Each structure stands twice: as structure tokens, then as C-alpha cells.
Amino acid sequence: MLEALAGRFLKAGVLAGSDCEFELITDYRRIQQALEDITEVVRHDVCSMHPTSLFREIPERSLSRDRRRIERGVRVRAIYRQNLAASPTFADYLRRKVEAGVEIRLSAVVPINMVVGDHRFAVLPIDPDDRTAGTVLARGPALVRATVVCTSTAGRRRPRTVPNRSARRAPTV
Template sequence: MSTTGEAGGAGRADHRLVPLYQELRRRGVSDFAEVVASFGFPPEEYEGCRTELIALGLIVPTSGTHAAQDELQDAAWVPDGNTVASVDPEIALLRAIDRERARLRKHLAEADRTYSTLETLTATLLRPGSLSGSDVTVEAITDYRRIQQALEDILDATQETSCSMYPTGPARQNPERILRRDRGKLDQGIRIRSLYRSQDAGVPEAAEVLHMRAELGVEVRVAPELPITMVIVDDQYALLPLRPDAPGEGAILAGGPLLVRGFLSLYEHCWHTATPFGDDIAPDRGGDGLSEQQRNALRMLADGMKDEKIARHLGVSLRTVSRLISEVMQELGATSRFEAGVRALRLGWLD
């Protein structure tokens, strides 16, 4: 019967509580069991109704007679088992709001303490600029569990785009986990690109994973050969095998733009020589090979909008706009923004 949640708040109230509460309001102070019985509720629903209304703050246990002052002072007074007093709904609502405010203040205080503790603990571990600066870091990892954790960590840190290539295909990947992660990142506006071998598209199980990713909006391409397993996040992190000829021996986690951009150049070469996969089923891609976000940026660019205005229209940062336009120019083989607009117009991409 009760619809209250774990925190004591109420969910959707049972419609039968409304007339019951109205009768309790009419009586003011009454025997709860007697009122419930008058509505013909089964005995087993008595406690559920009572708990629900108390949780909502609409009734409070009380006594049939007023308590003496000395009884209240020495805590000798206790409410009757069945007698309750009704509470004005506006008062109940204000009390509920106060309780929620107190709960939120408590959670904010706990979050603030956690943040301060983490800040203190990590202050000596993080180098200045280690997340966005030019420091170069290289870590060799041989423990498989640590490799998986490193992969999860860098993917969770994605801000703009993630790139991956899998010469071994998706056979070793967990499809449910991949799709759940893809969906979350795409919802955040993050661009996801993934390269597979052409032969994987001919394997039903592997092709199904590629199709599902493409349907979500992941940019998937295939190539006859791929040089190395690689995952790149923004221009900050790259995860690749310790030995390309023996990928099972371990991995290298590289950090810092100066180092990662070299791997990104290799990825871009493989990407632009690969063939788009699944354009016929991906809902947010056209025959031009551009994502919907790239197409919108291209249209605004052709209309003469400045980067700042494009960023406001798309709800993204200036850095993202710069990246989108750079990707569009690469896709068109253009060396300038003007040339990109002209070529897109000629190809009918702006229709």
C-alpha cells in the first residue's frame, strides 16, 4: 500500500488516500482505525495507509485528550495507538520543503568535505598542467586488470573526442558495455570515431556490433589493414600495445599533447584512407560522411557566421567549433574555410 521511498519522501499517492485524508481533516482528531474501517479498507491495509499519511506529514499520532503541562515536561505523555490529528496540507508541504532543504544542505556539506579531502590528497600528486599542459608521461602496464582500468579512466575523462582502432575486431569487446558508454558520451556531445578491419564487416557477430554503434551515431569506418590497436582521448591520452606484434604482453599509456599528437596523426591517416561503414543505417549521418553536428557547423560557416556565434548556436565551446570546422575541411580536402564552403555547395552538401 505504502508508496513512500527510502528517504521518507512520498511517491505517487494511492488515490484512496484522498477521501480518507478529507474525512480525517473533517474530524480533526479521530480514531484512525475507525475512519479506515468506515471506508471498507481491508484490515491489512490499515498500517500502510497510516504510514503513508504520516510520511507525507498529513497526520500525526496524538491523544484523544490534551496532555497536561507536567506530563510534557517529564516526557510522561505518549500518543494513543490509533488516535491521530490531521495537519493542514499547506503546513505539511512547508515542512516537507524544510526537510528537503536540510537534506540537500547535508549532502552539499558532505560533497564539500569530500572535495576538500581529494584536493588535499592529490595536491602533491598532480603536476602543474598534467591534465591540460604539455607534460609528457609514459607508463608501461603489464597487468591486464590495470590496462582495463586505465582504458576506463581515460575514456571517462573524454571532453571532445575519442578515437579507436581495433585490428583484432570487436570480438574481445563487451557489446553491452561499449554501447552503454557510447550512448552516454554521445549524449554529452562527444564525437566518437572507431576503425575496424574490412573483414570484420563480413563476420555476422562483429558486423552486428558495428551496426549497433553506427545506429547510435558513432562514426565507424573500415580498412583492409590497420597497423596497431589504439585508443586516443582528445589529444591528452593514448593507449597502445607495449609490443605491436604481441599485444597480449602489455600496454603503454602515453599522456601529454606533445606525444599524443604524433599518434593522432597516424590515426588521422588511417581514418581518411578508410571507408565509411553503416551510412545507410545511421540516422544522423548523410551521404556526405559528415555528422549532423558537422553539417550544422558547415551551414553556419557558409552563412558567414563567426566562430563565437556558431558556438552559441550549437551549445559548444570555441575549441569544439574549431575542431568541427577543421574536420569538415579535411573531409572536403579544402585548405581554407572559403574553399570548404564552395566545395560543399558544389557537392550539394548544403541543400
């Protein structure tokens, strides 16, 4: 099963001579399935950016994905907009992510909602201004490289690290 799943996400060459592929996904269940599939195939790291609070995502589902990744040794990092931590509910959610082992950063500027896995997969909004429009699932290191640059740039804008009180050191991105 893993080979079939990995084949779906690791295949490349849709564009002649290219290692890039992208898919537009508008069905919410299919978006969730794509995120689950990525959770199963990533082996090294997952980086994400979230300018708003969870919109349609169920917090327990997100935490479950993070825990499963971390149990397999995947490094999980996330950047959230700083003002979200002012909400006690959201602050508790971030605390639970940190306790699970997620490296959390808070930044005044988070330009786009995005998930990048192993520098091979990226999930981005079709329209950043319309969260219901769906997502773009990009596959291939050449296509994803630009999204990693965007993630790195947002992380350098003097973000605050959310401390993990149960860990020996504060997580960093």
C-alpha cells in the same frame, strides 16, 4: 572525484621540461580501469583504431563506454579493418555502435590497435604482435600528436563508412 581523476590523467612534466608522460600497464583489470577513467575525463573526442576483432574486450562494456561518452557530447570515431564486417556477429556489433552514435569507418589497412582521447591520452599496445603484453598509456599533447597523425592516415586510405540507417546522414571520420 572528477578533479582527482582528471588530475591523474592531465598531469604532465614527468620528463624535465616536458608535457609528456607514459605508463606501461600489463594487468588486464588495470587496462580496463584506465579505459574507464579516460571515458570519464574526455570532453571533446575519442578516436580509435582496431585491426582485429574484440580480443578480450566485452562488447557490452565497449558499447557502454561509447554511449556514456556520446551522452556527454563527446564525438566518438572508430576505424575497423574492413574484413571484420564479413562476420555477422561483428557486423551486428558495428551496427549497434552506429545506432549509439559512433562514427565507424572500415579500412583495408588498420596498422595498430589504439585509442586516443582529446588529443591528450593514447592507449597503444606494448607489442602489437602480442596482444597479451599490455598497453602503453601516453599522456600529454606532444606525445599523443604522433598517434593522431597515424589515425588520420589510416582514415584517409579510402575507408568505407558504415551507414547509420536511423540517422539522417552517414557518419564520417
